[in-house]
């Protein structure tokens with residue numbers, strides 16, 4: 001009897017180990033499709049067009065990962081997720097990776113999740129109505145503040161207001177569109193969120209020029225793709241795809257230059273090919289499909305886009321920013 005129990009425990013333990021070792025990379029290959037969690041409609045980051053196509057910065061990261069793993073940027077199923085639902089969707093295995101304005105924090109990192117890298121250095125800000133003439137968040141005493149639940153946002157704002165001796169009341173929402181509508185109809189005086197999300201929200205308010213972003217940035221919000229703990233090959237693929245996009249920009253490789261000459265990009269990505277079982281030229285395929293980091297940024301968020309976000313701290317470290325990808329040796 002004891003032997004049978006020990007045997008069952010061993011089988012269970014061995015089975016569990018085998019599952020953990022097989023990992024998401026094998027699952028994605030077997031399915032021949034990546035399941036990527038994105039936001040539920042954030043202009044510039046993830047937008048679904050009526051015909052069903054998706055576009056945005058976070059979506060392009062999904063596409064880059066699919067190209068690295070499967071050689072085809074189209075092999076992605078997008079799962080739109082609210083802020084509150086996103087991490088459980090990842091932990092439960094409903095999605096393979098989360099590419100959705102998610103801040104790398106200590107408690108998330110130690111709570112079964114793995115941040116593969118930083119794709120966008122963000123920070124929390126405030127959007128107000130221009131007509132109110134506010135020029136600083138320090139004028140917000142007595143304000144009603146719209147905020148979305150399940151985010152780092154309310155805690156940051158509460159700490160900021162307390163530190164500055166300001167009394168505010170929070171108006172909480174579970175979805176960003178609800179918060180935006182409440183703000184647009186004067187149910188609150190100010191909307192607080194990541195500055196990139198505020199730029200996105202402002203671009204879809206009926207009259208964007210009626211709203212201003214206040215100058216204060218009150219937190220660090222390093223955003224990046226998230227995987228599950230204990231999934232090293234998959235996390236490695238996501239991490240080095242992101243770093244590959246950044247290093248490609250640093251090395252001056254774009255989708256156009258790679259079309260004519262795949263060798264340089266292939267050589268940059270090659271050290272990952274054997275450990276992850278990828279095509280030798282996986283990185284050349286990624287860059288040919290989505291461009292380098294700078295091209296992805298410009299297309300979706302940059303000054304020529306409706307969001308008109310400057311590269312700022314998201315410029316390469318060689319260009320005065322803090323975007324710094326480890327070398328691909």
Ligand SMILES: N[C@@H](CCC(=O)N[C@@H](CS)C(=O)NCC(=O)O)C(=O)O
Nearest residue numbers: 039083102103148151152176193197
């Ligand atoms: N970066 C913060 C906030 C991210 C977040 O989800 N923000 C809310 C409020 S702006 C949201 O719904 N974002 C837009 C979206 O993803 O649809 C976090 O990871 O907690």
